[in-house]
Amino acid sequence: MTARALFVAGSTGTVGRAFMRLADARGVDVVGHRRPRPDRPGGADDFDLADEARLVASMTGRTTVVQLIGTMRRRFGAGDTYETSDIGTTRHLVAAAQRAGTVDHLMLLSSVGAGKPVGAYLRAKHEAERLVTGSGIPWTIFRPSSFDGDGHRPPWGMASLTRLFGLSALRPILVTELTAAILHVATTRAPLGEILEGAPLWRVVAAARSDGDAQAGEHAG
Numbered sequence: 001m002t003a004r005a006l007f008v009a010g011s012t013g014t015v016g017r018a019f020m021r022l023a024d025a026r027g028v029d030v031v032g033h034r035r036p037r038p039d040r041p042g043g044a045d046d047f048d049l050a051d052e053a054r055l056v057a058s059m060t061g062r063t064t065v066v067q068l069i070g071t072m073r074r075r076f077g078a079g080d081t082y083e084t085s086d087i088g089t090t091r092h093l094v095a096a097a098q099r100a101g102t103v104d105h106l107m108l109l110s111s112v113g114a115g116k117p118v119g120a121y122l123r124a125k126h127e128a129e130r131l132v133t134g135s136g137i138p139w140t141i142f143r144p145s146s147f148d149g150d151g152h153r154p155p156w157g158m159a160s161l162t163r164l165f166g167l168s169a170l171r172p173i174l175v176t177e178l179t180a181a182i183l184h185v186a187t188t189r190a191p192l193g194e195i196l197e198g199a200p201l202w203r204v205v206a207a208a209r210s211d212g213d214a215q216a217g218e219h220a221g
């Protein structure tokens with residue numbers, strides 16, 4: 001397998017920041033995309049994902065695109081919508097990955113429920129998934145439930161109720177568990193062509209945990 005070189009979209013978000021920290025700590029070759037924002041200083045390398053020439057240039061040589069972008073209704077006031085953030089950015093990333101020619105793995109952070117979408121948020125995730133699975137590039141999709149940690153808190157009682165009733169697809173996930181699982185899939189390029197929701201997602205979380213334990217052991221030894 002070609003050495004993995006990651007391009008991360010959404011590197012400034014909650015999951016993105018945690019992912020970049022972990023990838024850096026593990027010595028993974030990673031480039032994080034940032035869009036220009038007037039409230040964020042030091043953005044000489046920042047560009048809009050609609051700038052196709054810059055996107056293709058920065059993706060050329062990368063093997064893996066990790067799409068972590070998304071928005072929420074409360075951000076609509078700042079100009080983001082599901083159409084622009086969840087669908088539009090995925091469209092730009094897929095087109096650029098096809099043009100760059102070096103990308104052999106597309107990864108998308110979607111959401112539980114995107115398979116049978118109810119409401120605008122899940123319909124947007126469903127459409128983003130369709131763009132990725134129809135890209136002709138090998139892919140992996142993550143469909144986690146509510147995040148826990150790094151400022152996110154799942155609805156009260158959700159963790160215990162989902163455990164009690166065996167609803168593994170709805171079980172909240174720690175942001176640290178999720179980022180380790182995404183990094184595991186990105187660096188091993190497996191599984192491909194799979195939607196990770198419920199049991200398959202928790203299997204990858206467990207594999208990533210053993211990965212982390214093994215690496216911690218190497219550093220200790």
Ligand SMILES: NC(=O)c1ccc[n+]([C@@H]2O[C@H](COP(=O)([O-])OP(=O)(O)OC[C@H]3O[C@@H](n4cnc5c(N)ncnc54)[C@H](OP(=O)(O)O)[C@@H]3O)[C@@H](O)[C@H]2O)c1
Nearest residue numbers: 010011012013014015035069070085110111144145146147
């Ligand atoms: N919260 C949950 O419980 C949950 C559960 C399942 C799935 N998810 C999904 O997980 C994903 C990541 O969540 P998160 O909490 O890390 O999100 P977040 O903190 O809101 O971060 C969103 C990221 O997307 C970027 N972004 C948004 N619109 C963009 C655009 N038009 N162009 C370029 N970048 C754009 C933001 O960039 P800026 O920093 O420039 O704004 C930021 O990096 C989202 O897709 C979300 O829907 C969330």
